[in-house]
Each structure stands twice: as structure tokens, then as C-alpha cells.
Amino acid sequence: MVKAVQIQQFGGPEVMQIVDLPVGPVQAGQVRIRHHAVGVNYIDVYHRTGLYPNDLPLGLGMEAAGEVLEVGQGVEHLQVGDRVAYASGPIGSYTQERVMPAQNVCRLPKEISYESGAAMMLKGLTAQYLLKKCKPVEGLEPGDYVLFHAAAGGVGLIACQWAKLLGLQFIATAGSDEKCALALANGARYAINYRKDNFVERVREITGGKGVKVVYDSVGKDTWDGSLDCLQAFGLMVTFGNASGPVPAFAPALLAAKGSLYVTRQTLFAHTTSRERTQAMADDLFAVVASGAVKIHVEQRFTLDDVQQAHRQLEARQTIGSTILLP
Template identity: 50%
Template sequence: MVKAIRVHRPGGPEALQLEEVELASPGPGEVQIRHRAIGVNFIDIYRRTGAYPAEYPFIPGHEGAGQIVAVGEDVKDFEEGDRVAYVGALGGYSEARNISAASVIHLPKSLSYEQGAVTMLKGLTAQYLLRRTFRVKKGHRVLVHAGAGGVGQLLCQWANALGAKVIATGGSPEKAEIAAKAGAHHTILYRTENFAERVKEITKGRLCDVVYDGVGRATFPASLDCLAPLGMFVSFGSASGPIEAFDLGLLSQKGSLFATRPSLFTYIAKRRDYEDMAEDMFHAVKRGNLTIAPPEAFPLADAAKVHAALESRQTTGAMVLIP
């Protein structure tokens, strides 16, 4: 038996229940991981509320790090004792779990378990956004919404290191300062300033090549007004609520723009892509392009409190649960 957080029906943070569950031996192609740290992400809230479907009851959590304690049949690349991290199927909010070996990556010794637990989903999200969805290069002008968030800080850091001019929005002076320290050249308080007008001023009318938006409803459609002709709007989250259906003609009217709603799990569906992306991310950490700060840690039993804080959008940086 292991302790785990389970959700029996959609609801608020109170839907997260600490329970004891049975854990079988790993099946063919699986490894069993004893968690040392578990990543907390907005997708966990979407699962808990029912915005993203799941079969009840379920254990939330798509990201974690720990040590392999058992290996199933037909697993060749991992063995007991390996330090690993993963982003994969539901089941992370637990003391230990079984997961497909195809979802697991060897964790470099230079990263702690806590850092590993927040590097996979957020770090790989930053990787595909900056290196694949829109390949940021020197001289590009980039707008990052919620630059003080977990992914936002990584986007600011990495885009800066790639030579882009980075503009970040934040909901408070404190968050703006965090984004600036992460690498944003300019910050905008989107709750008190017209961020589209400020982007126009900052760029002297040239606007941005790409907008990375993890906020959603609150920043749309004004984000489109921040883009230069042929620019790309990348919506990768909806912290303020989902973007409703809109007239595609807006993209034409505002400069033949591109818009996309990508998902990490599509980008890592092929093992080779997953490995290449992780290698690129770890190299960025080694080069100093990404600094993975130690996340704020909370006991697994406090998952509901952590969700409430994250959902209120009053947090900055990354958080982990410790079993």
C-alpha cells in the first residue's frame, strides 16, 4: 500500500483526497518509481475540475522524479537504483507509482530530485515553444504573458539567451520584477496598463514576432494586437479561462497572423523526439541558458492547499509535493 491523492469527482481543491491505494508490481515495459518529488502544474487543476477529462477515481499529476525500485519485463534502458524524472500519464500524486519506461528520462546528477520534478513538464514546454512551435532566433521580439510563472520564467530566460528581445507581462510589481530578473528586457503590468499599447511603445511600432500566452481569456484578443504581420500567437494554457471560439477573419485583418494551440504530449509522443528535446533542455541548463531554481516544497498531504494557491494565481515559480 502507498499513500496517494485521489479525485473521485470533479470539484475544487477539496476534491483532492489523501488515501491508501494498492500498488502492484510493474508490468511489461514499466518501471516502478519511488517519488522523491512531484511536480504541480495547471494541467492538474484542469484534470481536477473536469476541464480535461479523466476516468474516476484517478490520481492526478503528470510529472515527477525519484528512484527506480523495480523493473518490469522487456525494460532494457533502466535498472533499479537509477535516478529518473518523467512527464507522462496520470498518477504522479503518490508515494510510488508504475509508469511506462517510454515516459522516463535519466536525471542528470547535476539536478536535484526537486529540480527534476519541475524541469520535465515546464522545461520541455519551454523547449518546444521556443525551439519547435516558433523557433526563436537572435533579434526576434517576444512577448511572454505571466512572465513570473513557472513556464514564464523559463521562457524569459531561454529566449533572452537565444538573443531575443523579451517583453513580459505580470499582474503586480513584484511579479514584474521576477520576470525582469528571469531575463525580460521590459515588463508590463497588464492589470493596470494597456499591454497592447505598451508593446507598441516598447517596440516603436514594430510589434512582436511571437506571443506566448499561458493566461487565456484575460489576454485575448488583445494579444493579436501585439503581433507584427505574419507573427504567431501561441496559446499554451488558460489560467484565466479558455479562449472562446473566435472569427478566424481576425487573423487576416490583423496582419495574416498565425495562431496555434499546441500540447507537450503531442511533441513528445515519439520517444526519439522526447529524448532529443530533453537533451536540448538539459544542455540549456548546463550552458546556463536555463537556471532551474529550487522549487517551493510542500508535503503531499497539503496538495489541496497548493492547488488553492496556484488556482488563485498568487504563486510565482514552481512548486513540488514531497511524499
């Protein structure tokens, strides 16, 4: 039996309870992992509230790092004792140990700590597909302007650094001067405090009225209209989260009126449908982290017992960088 977080109903942080659960046997294609650190992400809130519905009772969490304790038949890329990290289903990483499908479990290089591994997989792989795979029809080249909302969060701080490495003119938004300063310190070329300034007007000033080629937006409802107004003709709107609520329905003609725009709503898990694809993305992420070009900011640490407080701070936008649980 191991300690785990489980919900019996959808709702606020108070529905998360600590329970004792059996780990279960390791079947073919699976591995058993002892977690050293567990990542906390906004998608966990969506699962907890039922915005992304799942059957109950439900564990939470999509990301962790730890040590392989047992390997099932047919698993060839992992061995007992390997340091590993993952960001994938099934949901339920908020636990001390678990059995996982081996497909999306990746070896963690020795240069990267368990805490960084748990904090970087979902966020780092998200930044990877955003910057490398979500490109406008006219492409992304060094010197191009992009806008990234919530840039002082876990995904945002990785994206700031990676975008600088790629030579992009990265415009960050955040909700405080402190968070803006953090984004600038991590490679953003410009930062806008959206609580003080109209980010649409500032983007137009920064780009000389032209607008940006891409907007990366995990905020959702509150920034949607303004984000479209920041795009240049044939620009790409990438929505990948709903921190302020889901984006409302809109008429496709709106995209024509605002400059023949493109819109995409992608998820990480569409990009990690095979071990080969997952490993290639992870290798790209591991390389920039191991080189020191991208640093992982673990700013909040909670015990498993304090998971409710971790979610309260996350939803209140009181966190900076990444948050982890230490089981």
C-alpha cells in the first residue's frame, strides 16, 4: 500500500484526500516507479474540477520523476534502477509509487535532478511542441515577434529561455512587475504587466504596428479577444489552456475580419502517441536543459499532505515557475 491523492467528486481543492492504495502487479509493457518528485500542473485543476471529465474515483497528476523498481515483459528501453521521468497518462502521479505504461517513460540524464525532472517534463515538452511544431503558415525565423501569455509560469519560463536560444523576439505578459522581471531575466525581450497596461496597445508599439506572428495563450477567456488583435495578417493563434475559463464560441468570419488568421488548439498528448516521438521530443528538451541554456525553476515545494494548498496557490496565480510535490 502507498499514499496517494484521490477525489471522490469534482470540486475545489478540498475534494482531494490522502488515501492508501495498492500499487498492483506489473503487466507486460509496464514499469513500476518509486516517485522522488511529482509535478503539479494546471491540467490537474481541470481534472479535479471536472472541466476535463473522467470517471470517479480519480487520482490526479500527469507528471513525475523517480526510479524504476520493476520492469514488465516486453519493455526494452528501461531497466531496474534507471532514473526516469514522464508526462503522460493514465492520470494518477500524485502518489509515492505506481505502475505505468512504459511507452512514454523516458530515462532521465544524470545531469538533471529528480526535482527538475518532475517539474520539466509536461511543461518542457509543451514548450517544445509550441515553439517547434506550432508555427505560422509563413514560418518562424530568428528576429520574428511572438507573444506568450503567463510567461512567468512553468511553461512560460522554459519558453522564454528556449525562444531566446532560437533567436525569437519574445514578448511576455504576466500579472505583476515581479513576474515581468522574472520573464525578462529568463530571456524575454519585452514584458508587459497586463494588470497595468493594455497588452494589445503595447504589442503594437513594440512591433511598430505590425503585430506578432504567433500568440501562445494558456489563459483562455480573458485574453482571447486581445490576443487576436495582436496578430499580423496570416498569424497563428495557439490556445493551449483555460486558466481564466474556456474560450467562448466565435464565428469563423471573425478570423477573416482580423487578418485571415489561423487558430489551433493542440495538446501535448497528441504529440506523444509513440515512444519514438516522445523520446525525440524529450531528447530535445534534455539537451537544452543539460547544456544550461534552459534552467528549470522549481519555486514551490509541498508535501503530498499539503496538496490542497498547492492547488489553492496555483489557481490564485500566486505561483512562479514550477510547483512540485515531494511524496
